[in-house]
Amino acid sequence: MFSSTQNTIIAVATPLGVGAIAMIRVSGKDAFSITQKIWKSKKNLLTQVPNTLLVGTIIDQENTPIDEVVLSIFHAPHSFTGDNTIEISCHASPYIVQKILTLLVENGAKLAQAGEFTRRAYLNGRVDLAQAEAIADVIASENENAHKIAFQQMRGGFSKQIKKMREDFIKLAGLLELELDFAEEDVEFANRGEIQKQVHQLSQNISDLANSYQLGKVLKNGFPVAIVGKPNAGKSTLLNALLAEDKAIVSPIAGTTRDSIEDETTIKGIKFRFVDTAGLRQTDDIVENIGIARTKEKMQASALILYLFDVSEFTPDVLLKNLLEIEQYNVPILLVANKIDIADKNAIHYFENFEEKYQKQIIFLSAHTQHNLENLQNKLADYVQMQPLHQNQTIITNTRHYACLQDTLKALEQVKKSLDQKFSTEMVATDMREVIYQLGTITGEITNNDLLEFIFTKFCIGK
């Protein structure tokens, strides 16, 4: 449970471990007076100008100096939480950090729960709920794309969109509510056709946002790519080359890989999750057959299939036949001609013709020597960036937001139905209120305590 917002809360905001500096955050109405009690300096903390730095000493009850520190002074409402805040930068000694926390508690501060600072920021109106959730994502972001999406959300891009939609919808609903006030006079302030048009447009927008969730999830967790091909096409060698490590066991014996081996790597700021699969062939080996069945599952779950073949052994006819088999999974396919280091020129030439004829681009490379590996990496990055939803569109990554959007869509469907069936004004108004309610839960204009607890306890302490 979070403590009362009347309390002054404290926590170490920097990671624990060995370093030069640690930062302890003190926030709440008594932040200044509590810190003043363990503070010794020529300068009075209580009369200090906001947004300034103070150098001085933290002392204990016996006036023993504990550390020389720098204080950052933020006055309400111009702080992260919106409350009076002091950030104490001390030496990152475990002893000192613990001692300062203890002294602050002894003088009336409470240790903060995970996410409690951000929760205060939300309660004080410094950020809305979706922004608050994005802060956790910004901190957790490990690559350029994840960061970009989270940062945009933290800045409120997504929230603004939702708020705008909600406000527009409130106006529309307002007209309907007005009709209710004048129910006896049988007037129509809100044109039903106009409402239908707007409900349709909103459904479209909400639906686009909800659809972006799949891509958002993919960009956050890694774009899933299945590496598929006949036994001994060089799939494991390619996986190792892409990961720049020896993850998969490689041998000249066909059928070496039985389990699906998965790992992620970042290419041009995009996180990919590659799955090396068992080679597709008829076999009596039971374990290998389980592997092949799993390969088929993995292909269906992936966003892109890399179909790898040995250019020194394959013919365009065989390739075509195999492609027909793979295409049934309805996943985009990228063709990769491997082993150009040992294939003769004629073989490669055949496939170049194939490329023209079927208008399917083939990437020629050697996974073994890593020749042209970069071409594949560029192609992969380009492919993700070409995704329709990826260009300056809002992408959502948060499961809670996705669920809220789905609920909004359901409510909109109900509005449509009521309008189509010419239900009473009162019933339509009730359905519209549900849409407004659902949109409000995303940014936190509609909220309850359980939800807040659920959201903020997923944060790290000190944020």
Next chain:
Amino acid sequence: MFSSTQNTIIAVATPLGVGAIAMIRVSGKDAFSITQKIWKSKKNLLTQVPNTLLVGTIIDQENTPIDEVVLSIFHAPHSFTGDNTIEISCHASPYIVQKILTLLVENGAKLAQAGEFTRRAYLNGRVDLAQAEAIADVIASENENAHKIAFQQMRGGFSKQIKKMREDFIKLAGLLELELDFAEEDVEFANRGEIQKQVHQLSQNISDLANSYQLGKVLKNGFPVAIVGKPNAGKSTLLNALLAEDKAIVSPIAGTTRDSIEDETTIKGIKFRFVDTAGLRQTDDIVENIGIARTKEKMQASALILYLFDVSEFTPDVLLKNLLEIEQYNVPILLVANKIDIADKNAIHYFENFEEKYQKQIIFLSAHTQHNLENLQNKLADYVQMQPLHQNQTIITNTRHYACLQDTLKALEQVKKSLDQKFSTEMVATDMREVIYQLGTITGEITNNDLLEFIFTKFCIGK
């Protein structure tokens, strides 16, 4: 190698890991102009008042926002290093931290070596060498005592003492040097008796400081206490009780412990290093005999022996006999009567009489039930605090300082000898210069590059 002091250096000053906030330090003559290049805010960083905080956005070359950060602005010479310094507090995302460091490097900053910030502080005269070394100790301090000593040194207590001694000695030597200028006139500005008196006094002071090294080391690394006694006296049970964990294997079979088991724990802010030893007895077991030999070594190396005996089985006569054996190691002994939970009252009474007769305090406890364990813990803490050198005296903990003090003592011996043997003024003056030189190396008034490299590379990055 450290880079030129003309460079602007950067590093993450906070520990690496998961947390809310990370801090990147930028220090050097171009700290402001380099940071300005990746900075976007209504407020101009270059015209900002010193010791203030600025909120704004870090951007990349394409104006893409990377993070919303707080800058702390310090103007030379009023910063930790003495150079212009900006501390960037950003979100502790690995991606963001890496990106900001990269942007700073692309704009001309250099990644700092371990200790490079403190080295700058030294070169700019913000701290002397002994203080700089103490900063590393402050950060590493894990308990109250280690912190107290390091903090006092960081504040310059030890340096002041050394500098005062050196200045006094320089004055004295100056008179002698003056005599050299008037060599032909055979005058004596410096009374030889006075010099002898001062040399003697200085030797005494330096020697006290050097002696504090043993205690300093003990307080830093843990006060070594050997737990000694007959087999089955309950030594391992006592060790486990003191450590509050099951470190040693305990069994009712005498001779269970063969290896010496060591571990440390902090009692009332003092770090203790307890050694559980093999029980002292005649045995044919070869392994056990090696253990007993090792016990004797451990006793000699310890600062205090806890002699443990089973009060339910021992008699005062046996205790006396055993004590005579232990006393030959010349290490202070604390007597602990164990197993009061199973001993009868008479047995305990015998030993209370013994206590009076031999004026040796005995602590009665049960390691098994932990009854009276606190008495022992209090006694141990009191014992360390009663150490003559522990009360407000300067304690040195740094091996380099100890070596310098030893060299100073050697040089002082040489001065004494030259004076005793009435050597020429010139020879005495040369010997005195050596004393001044040696004292100067402690605080860094005398120094060389190798020494600086040696000292500062032991720091953590970002300090």
